[in-house]
Amino acid sequence: MSITRVQAAPRQGRIAIVHLGLGAFHRAHQAVYLERYRRRTGDVDWGVSSANLRASVDLVDALRDAGYRYHVAEYADSKTLTLREIGVIEESLFSGRDAEGDWGRDLEALLARMVVPETRIVTLTVTEKGYFLNPASGELLVDDPMIAADIADPSRPRTAPGILVEALARRREAGVPPFTVLSCDNMPDNGKRTRNAVIKLAERRDTVLSNWIEHEVAFPCSMVDRIVPAMTKADFARLAELGIEDPNAVIGEAFAQWVVEDHFPQGRPDWAADGVEMVADVAPFETMKLRMLNGSHSLLAYLGAPQGIETVFEAVSRDDLTALLRRYMLEEAAPTLAMPEGTDLAAYADSLLGRFANDSLRHRLHQIAMDGSQKLPQRWLSGALARREAGQASPCAALGLAAWIRYTAGRDHAGTAYEVDDPLAPRFAECHARHGRDPEALVSAFLAMDDVVPPALAADAVFAEAVLTAYRSLTEEGLDGALATLAGR
Ligand code: NAI
Ligand code: CS2
Numbered sequence: 001m002s003i004t005r006v007q008a009a010p011r012q013g014r015i016a017i018v019h020l021g022l023g024a025f026h027r028a029h030q031a032v033y034l035e036r037y038r039r040r041t042g043d044v045d046w047g048v049s050s051a052n053l054r055a056s057v058d059l060v061d062a063l064r065d066a067g068y069r070y071h072v073a074e075y076a077d078s079k080t081l082t083l084r085e086i087g088v089i090e091e092s093l094f095s096g097r098d099a100e101g102d103w104g105r106d107l108e109a110l111l112a113r114m115v116v117p118e119t120r121i122v123t124l125t126v127t128e129k130g131y132f133l134n135p136a137s138g139e140l141l142v143d144d145p146m147i148a149a150d151i152a153d154p155s156r157p158r159t160a161p162g163i164l165v166e167a168l169a170r171r172r173e174a175g176v177p178p179f180t181v182l183s184c185d186n187m188p189d190n191g192k193r194t195r196n197a198v199i200k201l202a203e204r205r206d207t208v209l210s211n212w213i214e215h216e217v218a219f220p221c222s223m224v225d226r227i228v229p230a231m232t233k234a235d236f237a238r239l240a241e242l243g244i245e246d247p248n249a250v251i252g253e254a255f256a257q258w259v260v261e262d263h264f265p266q267g268r269p270d271w272a273a274d275g276v277e278m279v280a281d282v283a284p285f286e287t288m289k290l291r292m293l294n295g296s297h298s299l300l301a302y303l304g305a306p307q308g309i310e311t312v313f314e315a316v317s318r319d320d321l322t323a324l325l326r327r328y329m330l331e332e333a334a335p336t337l338a339m340p341e342g343t344d345l346a347a348y349a350d351s352l353l354g355r356f357a358n359d360s361l362r363h364r365l366h367q368i369a370m371d372g373s374q375k376l377p378q379r380w381l382s383g384a385l386a387r388r389e390a391g392q393a394s395p396c397a398a399l400g401l402a403a404w405i406r407y408t409a410g411r412d413h414a415g416t417a418y419e420v421d422d423p424l425a426p427r428f429a430e431c432h433a434r435h436g437r438d439p440e441a442l443v444s445a446f447l448a449m450d451d452v453v454p455p456a457l458a459a460d461a462v463f464a465e466a467v468l469t470a471y472r473s474l475t476e477e478g479l480d481g482a483l484a485t486l487a488g489r
Helices: 024-028 030-041 057-065 107-115 145-152 160-174 190-203 207-216 233-241 283-307 312-316 319-336 345-356 365-369 372-389 395-407 425-435 439-447 461-488
Strands: 002-006 015-020 047-052 070-077 080-086 089-094 121-124 180-183 222-225 250-253 257-261 276-279
Touching (some): 024 030, 024 070, 024 250, 030 047, 047 057, 047 107, 057 089, 121 160, 145 160, 180 190, 222 283, 233 250, 257 283, 283 312, 283 319, 283 345, 283 372, 283 395, 312 319, 312 345, 312 365, 319 345, 319 461, 372 395, 395 461, 439 461
Parallel strands (some): 002 080, 015 047, 015 121, 047 089, 121 180
Antiparallel strands (some): 070 080
8 A cells, every 4th residue: 555644744833713512524534624724824813612412421531632633544446545634623622511410611711712813714624413403494403402592692602604603703803803704514505504603593683793704704604525424343353453551543535526606704724825716706506516515415325224235335335326426426416507618527426426426435335324314305396396397307316215215114125224314303203103104194294394395396296296106106116116117217
């Protein structure tokens, strides 16, 4: 194997970015771009303070104990690896609930860090559900207990929108100009949705504040891309064999892309030379990625996981699933996209299939299947709705939706139970308990979830019939039967 080792730039950075959501992706994406920037320029002004608001206090503490140095292993394939040491995270904080049940350990430190004028950007990877938005409409879930708690006690916020509002309120009171908010989650119009969440929450507190946010705070959109699966014991063992004994290490693919709307009133790193694409409008890139890459991922997840197919690599080793992805991407997703001239969507689809076939990533289908309610609108359903409006069918999306409904039953083809990890899981369980023996009623109940399925799509008799037929085919004839039925259409 060819291994390139890259040391971290010398430290002593100054913190100018606060990140909410210290997970695998942040460590392997944003931090890598900033590390490249620091190595190239020697500019140490864009250090990061990274915080978790919920789970993973262990990671926060382990990173601190490791002197804020960790490794990212970037596999192009099983023969080509770059091992990077990263040192741009200068501080890690935790404002969630710890193992003892105590809550808010570093909340004041986090808010203080967000309020100082030196902090110029706040970035987020808190997962789609961390914004507390209706996934289909993007409206703030004001009745959610976590948001209700932030409305009741705004100075002790628990949610990402609540923390942003409180930090912005304190900056305003202190006469400090606002930071720029950059969402790096896989949401459609992620900047606009984050802005909406923050303004709607601020309105509950003080309309002077919400007006100020509306007029003064920038929320650029971004498209983020790099496949970074959750680490497994086997992954840590694999790195240990290479001499990397690092509990904070992450493994990802070699590919990375970051397209960012260029709107940073308080400044930003001059990171274009490090591969960050600064553009006026992110929407075409974001929609392309969400529908083609993430849409394909979700198809594999819901069709494959209940069949005992474990990873993306295993799934795309099957010709029938690769053929399905090709058909979905080229015939259903690509025609819904309005791309800048010269974009070659067929080449993009080929490149995605190549990335999915990376034999060095163990990207578990159950991980991708998580939080389907938050993901499906932007991955399949907004595209299917656009096709419906143009009088076109979406058989692959209909099969996907049928597979998702089947997945949410929580039992695989052999009857073994698995956890359905989704904020709406209790609602799914209730639907299965009530309608499990009646496919027509079950499919109708899922299509009626208007916070997931756009009502205009659910009301389309052709689409609803396609979902029901696919569901019957999947449950009666299994994956092979459902794929054969689709191929015959
Ligand atoms: P992870 O599981 O390693 O980390 C999840 C992070 O989100 C943690 O920091 C967790 O504390 C936080 N979080 C979860 N629910 C939250 C909530 N309700 N409120 C506040 N914080 C919450 O996952 P990973 O890999 O870091 O992915 C996170 C997000 O990054 C994804 O949901 C996606 O939007 C984006 N992303 C991930 C990619 C990947 O391949 N891993 C690639 C592109 C985007
Ligand atoms: C995946 C994505 O977990 C999922 O739902 O589809 O996180 C995917 O790996 C990334 O978006 C790739 O950039």
